[in-house]
Amino acid sequence: MRILSMVLLAAALTACSRKVEVGSAPSPSSGMAVHLTNNASQAVNAYVTTGGSDVFIGQVAANSEKTLPVSGISSGSSVTLKARTADGARTYTKDNVSLTSSTDWTVP
Numbered sequence: 001m002r003i004l005s006m007v008l009l010a011a012a013l014t015a016c017s018r019k020v021e022v023g024s025a026p027s028p029s030s031g032m033a034v035h036l037t038n039n040a041s042q043a044v045n046a047y048v049t050t051g052g053s054d055v056f057i058g059q060v061a062a063n064s065e066k067t068l069p070v071s072g073i074s075s076g077s078s079v080t081l082k083a084r085t086a087d088g089a090r091t092y093t094k095d096n097v098s099l100t101s102s103t104d105w106t107v108p
Contacts, residue, residue, distance in 0.1 A: 032070040032099050033067050033069050034068045035065065035068075035105070036065060036066055036107070037064075037105070038061065038062060038064055038107055042087065044059065044092070044107060045083065045084050047082040048070055048079050050073055057069070067102075075100060076098055079097050080095050080096070092107040
């Protein structure tokens with residue numbers, strides 16, 4: 001009985017000793033970004049629309065500005081920028097934007 005207990009304890013210790021690696025999320029590879037200045041009285045959720053799909057890029061607080069990284073879209077791509085207020089009441093868009101490493105946009 002004692003030997004069985006020792007074998008089970010050794011097996012349990014061996015099974016629980018796997019290596020775990022912790023890291024941060026990868027940085028955006030495209031290097032593209034939208035510098036959004038929000039002059040609205042509430043936060044806005046920002047999106048880049050390409051190929052008919054909205055890609056969420058971040059939220060900007062009321063009366064503030066933030067640079068939002070855009071991944072998966074190449075430089076010079078023609079996109080639509082979209083910002084929707086947090087309550088969904090208003091949507092601001094800017095069509096046919098040629099995306100660069102530092103695209104500036106101010107809403108409203």
